[in-house]
Amino acid sequence: MVDYITILIYALISIVVFAVLLSTVAVLTLAERRISAFMQDRLGPNRVGPWGLLQPVADGIKFIMKEDVIPLEVNRFLYILAPLMTIIPAMLAFAVVPFGHDLFLRGRVINLQVANFDIGILYIFAIAAMGIFGIIIGGWASNNKYSLLGGLRSASQFISYEIAMSLAVIGILMVYGSLRLNDIAQYQGSLWFGFIPKWGILVQPLGFIIFIVSVYAETNRVPFDLPEAEAELVGGYHTEYSSMKFAFFFMGEYANMITASALIATLYFGGWQVPYLHNIGFIFPKLGIFHLQQWLVALIEILSFAIKVGFFLFLFLWIRWTLPRFRFDQLTDLGWKVLIPLALLNIVVTGALMMLRII
Amino acid sequence: MAVVDERFMDLNMGPQHPSTHGVLRLLIKTDGEVVSRVTPYIGYLHRALEKIAERLTYPQFTPFTDRLDYLASMNCNLAYALTVEKLLNIEIPRRAQILRVIMAELNRISSHLIAFGSLSSDMGAFTPFLFGIREREFINDLFEMVCGARLTYNYIRIGGVAQDIPDGFIDKTKEFLDYFPPKIKEYNDLLSYNAIFIKRLANIAVISPEDALDYGVTGPNLRASGIKWDLRREEPYLMYNELDFDIPVGRGEMGRVGDAWDRYMMRIYEMEQSAKIVRQCIDMFQQGDHIAKVPKVLKVPAGEVYVRAENPRGELGFYLISDGSTKPYRLKIRAPSFANLSIVPKLSGGVMIADLVAIIGSLDIILPEIDR
Numbered sequence: 001m002v003d004y005i006t007i008l009i010y011a012l013i014s015i016v017v018f019a020v021l022l023s024t025v026a027v028l029t030l031a032e033r034r035i036s037a038f039m040q041d042r043l044g045p046n047r048v049g050p051w052g053l054l055q056p057v058a059d060g061i062k063f064i065m066k067e068d069v070i071p072l073e074v075n076r077f078l079y080i081l082a083p084l085m086t087i088i089p090a091m092l093a094f095a096v097v098p099f100g101h102d103l104f105l106r107g108r109v110i111n112l113q114v115a116n117f118d119i120g121i122l123y124i125f126a127i128a129a130m131g132i133f134g135i136i137i138g139g140w141a142s143n144n145k146y147s148l149l150g151g152l153r154s155a156s157q158f159i160s161y162e163i164a165m166s167l168a169v170i171g172i173l174m175v176y177g178s179l180r181l182n183d184i185a186q187y188q189g190s191l192w193f194g195f196i197p198k199w200g201i202l203v204q205p206l207g208f209i210i211f212i213v214s215v216y217a218e219t220n221r222v223p224f225d226l227p228e229a230e231a232e233l234v235g236g237y238h239t240e241y242s243s244m245k246f247a248f249f250f251m252g253e254y255a256n257m258i259t260a261s262a263l264i265a266t267l268y269f270g271g272w273q274v275p276y277l278h279n280i281g282f283i284f285p286k287l288g289i290f291h292l293q294q295w296l297v298a299l300i301e302i303l304s305f306a307i308k309v310g311f312f313l314f315l316f317l318w319i320r321w322t323l324p325r326f327r328f329d330q331l332t333d334l335g336w337k338v339l340i341p342l343a344l345l346n347i348v349v350t351g352a353l354m355m356l357r358i359i
Numbered sequence: 360m361a362v363v364d365e366r367f368m369d370l371n372m373g374p375q376h377p378s379t380h381g382v383l384r385l386l387i388k389t390d391g392e393v394v395s396r397v398t399p400y401i402g403y404l405h406r407a408l409e410k411i412a413e414r415l416t417y418p419q420f421t422p423f424t425d426r427l428d429y430l431a432s433m434n435c436n437l438a439y440a441l442t443v444e445k446l447l448n449i450e451i452p453r454r455a456q457i458l459r460v461i462m463a464e465l466n467r468i469s470s471h472l473i474a475f476g477s478l479s480s481d482m483g484a485f486t487p488f489l490f491g492i493r494e495r496e497f498i499n500d501l502f503e504m505v506c507g508a509r510l511t512y513n514y515i516r517i518g519g520v521a522q523d524i525p526d527g528f529i530d531k532t533k534e535f536l537d538y539f540p541p542k543i544k545e546y547n548d549l550l551s552y553n554a555i556f557i558k559r560l561a562n563i564a565v566i567s568p569e570d571a572l573d574y575g576v577t578g579p580n581l582r583a584s585g586i587k588w589d590l591r592r593e594e595p596y597l598m599y600n601e602l603d604f605d606i607p608v609g610r611g612e613m614g615r616v617g618d619a620w621d622r623y624m625m626r627i628y629e630m631e632q633s634a635k636i637v638r639q640c641i642d643m644f645q646q647g648d649h650i651a652k653v654p655k656v657l658k659v660p661a662g663e664v665y666v667r668a669e670n671p672r673g674e675l676g677f678y679l680i681s682d683g684s685t686k687p688y689r690l691k692i693r694a695p696s697f698a699n700l701s702i703v704p705k706l707s708g709g710v711m712i713a714d715l716v717a718i719i720g721s722l723d724i725i726l727p728e729i730d731r
Contacts, residue, residue, distance in 0.1 A: 040489040145370050149392070149712070222483060223555055232713050234377060322549070324556045325483025327713045328392050 006108055014095070014114045021094055025254040026056035028313060035314070036321045060247070068243040071143065078141035083241065083248035086134030090255035093127040096120040097262045098182040100272045100301040101279045103294065111182060112272070112298065120181040121169060124263065125162070128218065131256065132158040135220075138249070139237035150236030153226045153328060157217055160335030161224075165214035167343030171207040171350045172200055172267050185271030189278070195285050197275045200268035206346045208268045210339050215260045217335070220253065222320045226328055261312035262305075269308050272301035367395060370712075374403050378481045378716045381726030383700075387715070394715055397707040399700055404730035412690035417443050417657045418517055420687070425511035427694065427728040430473050431671045433466035433502075435728075436515035438668035441596055442677040443517045445666050446659045454647035455519035456597045461532070461640045462505070462514060464633040468539070469498040470671035471579075471626040471633075478623055478720035479550050482559050487550045494542055497535050504528050517657065519650030529641060536638050543631055551627060560623060561614030564706040564718040571617070574705070575698035578673025579625035580722055583609035584617035590669040602639050604632045619721035626723070629671075658685055672696050672723060694728035 030045065030052060037044025046052040070079060100112030117123050132154060139151020173179065176187045184200075192198050201208050217224040228236030235241075238249045265271055276282050277300060281292035292300075326334070368391075373384040382403035388396040408427070412420050424439040425432040437459055444451065451459075476491030499509045505524050506514040514521050550556055566576060571584040581588055589606045591599040607628035609621035661683035667676035673695025682688040699722045706718050 036486075040486050041493050042489065145368060152391070225483065226713075232378065232716050321486050323484060324479065324550070324553060324559060325713075326555060327559055328711060330558055 003108070006110070009105075009108075009110055010114070013112070017094065017114050018091065021091060021255060021258060022251075024258055025251050026060070028254045028257070029059065029250070030055050031313070032317050032320070035317045039318075039321050063244050063247040066243040068245065069240075071240055073143045074240065075141040075143070078137050079240075080245070082134045082138030082141055083245040083252070084134070085137060086131055086252035087248045087255065089127045089131035089134070090252040090259065093124050093131075093259045094255070094262065096123050096181050097259070097266060098185055098271060099305045100298045102182075103298060112302070113182060116180060116182050119179050120184075121173070121179045124259070125166060128256075128259075129158075129162065131252065134249075134252065135237045138241070142237070142240035144240050146233045146235070147237050147239050150226075150228060150233050150239070153233075154220065154237060156332060157220075157224065157226060157335075160332050161214040161217035161339070164210055164335055164339035164343050165218060167340065167347065168204075168207045168210040168214065169267065170343075171204045171346050174347070174350050174354060175200075175203050181266050181271070185266055185273060188270040189273045191285065197270060197273065199270045199273070204268065204346070204350065206342065206349070210343050210346065211267065212264060213334075213339060215264065216316075216319070217331070219256045219260050219316075221257065221316055223323045223325050224331060225320075225325060226331060257313060257316050258309065261309045261316065264312050265305065265308035271308075272305040274300055274304045277301070366390060372715070378477075378719065380477060380719060380724060383719075383724070383726055383729075385703075385715070385719075387712070389712065392711050392713075394707055394710050394712060397704050397715065399703055401700070401726070401729050404727050406731065408731045409690055409692060412687050414686065416685045417659060417687065420690070421516060422511065422513045425513050427692065427731070428470075428670060428672060428675070428696070428725050429510060429727055430725060431466050431470040432510065432512045433462040433515060434470075434668065434670045435675060436513065437463050438666065438670065438675045439677055440515050440517050441668060442664060442666040442679050443657075443659060445664050446662050446679065446681055447517070447653075447657075448660075449518060449651050449653070451519060451597075451651055452648040453598075453645060454523075455649050455651070457640050457643055457645075458520050458524065458649060459515055460597050460599070460602070461637050462502070462512075462520070464636045464640075465498050465501060465532075466512075467633045467671045468630050469495045471630050472498075474626050474671070474723040475546060475550075475623070475630075478717075478723070479556075481716045481720040482556060484550060484553075484556070487546060490542070490546065490549070494539060497538065501528065501531060501535065504531065516650065518653035519648065521650075523649040529644070532637065532641060536634055536641075539634055540631065543627060546627065551624065557613050557620060559713070560620035560717055560721065561618055563614075563619040563714050564710065564721065565615045566617040566622075566702065566706065568617070570702065570705065574702040576673070576702055577695050577698060578670065579629060580622050580673065580699055582607065583621040583625045585609050585611075590667060590674060594667070596666075596668060598643075601643075602636050604636050604639075607632065619717050622721040622723075656685060658683065659687075667693070670695055672725060672728075673699060675728075692728075692731055694731065696722075696724040696726070697729045700724050700729060 034044040045055040048054040048058045070076065095114040096117055098111065098113035103110040135154040136151045139147040176184045178184055188197065188199050190198050220228065228238065238246055241249060276284050277297065279297055282290040367388045370387040370389050371384060372387055373379040374382040384400040386398045386400060387394050408423055411423060421436060421439060424435040427435045472491040472495045476488035479487035502512055503509050505528060506512050506521060566584045568584045568586050571581050571586060585608050587606055587608050592606055607625055609616050609625065611621060613620045659681040661681050663680045665676055665678045667674045675695055676693035678691035679687055680689040703718060707715050
């Protein structure tokens, strides 16, 4: 029998996740401007609404009202397709990220995530790889040399860092033994020596560093924002885009940042885990149990997840406004000559430590 | 029909481009990311300033010198005033000299702040640029106090300066001198010694001392190549021979002598020295006239003269021929950025597009004085 109520619940979850994701993108555009302004001794946008909170709305209206220029000599089909190919995968990738314990509702098990795939991480890699096509196609279709260079940079950057990122994650897979993000988050609640939570950062410190560097490269953020390096390539792949098409690229970049932050949090910082919090309440070793209602536990976990993601988003912005940018060859050098060997080393070391039953 | 070489792509960088520092157009032949040849095209800002000079009286031309190097208007005013004064052969009051040095050095700081900031934003770090702007704002306020203008000052006139300083200027300048040196440390922490920044600039576009001399490169770019040549020391004008300051030269701290990082660092060091000079000048202050007695209708004795002064971007020279009337017979301007730009094609064979940006940024050219 088809369980309509479960379907309804998941439909509800997906709508909520989609809405939250989109509004986080909006808030993030404002946060980026306010935080950069704070770092640079400026005020930033503070005119629209209280503390400038309505600025994203004003920006949205501006983008929609602007003239949508399609240059003459472009490949129209690909030109229009490219922004969509950037934003849709960026939104889809978030689907497998869990943000809380399973809930038990009248005999039903509800995962607090849109889709609990067996192939969670592979799904994210596959979808993220789709996103990069948007940039490459956009760069090609624009019929602009700067855009073309931006697209090419993006392609080679993606190839260089995708490998390092995947190899870094293999360490995590070995330790936790699952591709399901929910399982990975779950296992990070277990304790080491009875009191240290087995978070990814502690089990895989090197893997974490490789992963976070690669993720920055994957999302085209400083110091790896070469595809759109404004000092060299004007606007890079989105030089020729205007109006909502530009906004789609922009939103895609921010959505990617959110997914990346969520991934960092899930793989290396316990995801929704709060140390010692289980689905019946806090269990402190040697101190006893502190019972909590199921819904309260879920709320704490969602909050914990949001705080972690928020912190990594802030880290993205912080680095964006602090560091200069790499040169193209230095970037690929770093990817191929440093990160990939290190990632391989990480796998070997992880394997050895697992043989010795340390992790 | 010309045969198109399909191995290379022609890329027009500019005239409107974020990092050409004005309306410079670089025609780049690229093989993907690698640049094989660069040809600068200039003249987009040509205003025939030298010809205009022949139709104006001597004092009337001073505001036009503001528009040469608009980031260092004081220094341009100063060089022009020195040129005319040399033909006039008049004595400049002591107070005016001190004021001129203060303004020139403050303007050198503000100009180097822009050089520092724009190079950093070319390298992808936008925050240091705004830090530079923040400190420059302070200097702009000081200049606004003395002459009311924040960019084109027209303050240093033939014979002295336009007007005496207002009350409170000395205190505000002292305040700036206390405020500014710690900021330099902040710049170094944030940018100068940043690993990525060093990687981007060290060993890039090395100018050898011979090349520097051959191409007529001057200013911080010449000193970065290890040649200790500063007109303030070699041909002292005003009262620079009484002042104690060092002339930093490139030592190749992060790579080879004369690389882009050295050129960048020269500006940082020179800002420290300029602050030191201003401090000394404030201690030397004395009462007196701010301008010498210059006749209302200025007739300059016939003759030829070439006077040069150390601008933030190098040697700014005015070659003036006077026929004894109220207007110059001919005024030739030797702009430092023009010579500095001329070395770009030599430096940029085989570099990457991103390096080209670093080359332009580290040479710190400014277009209005190139195009004149």
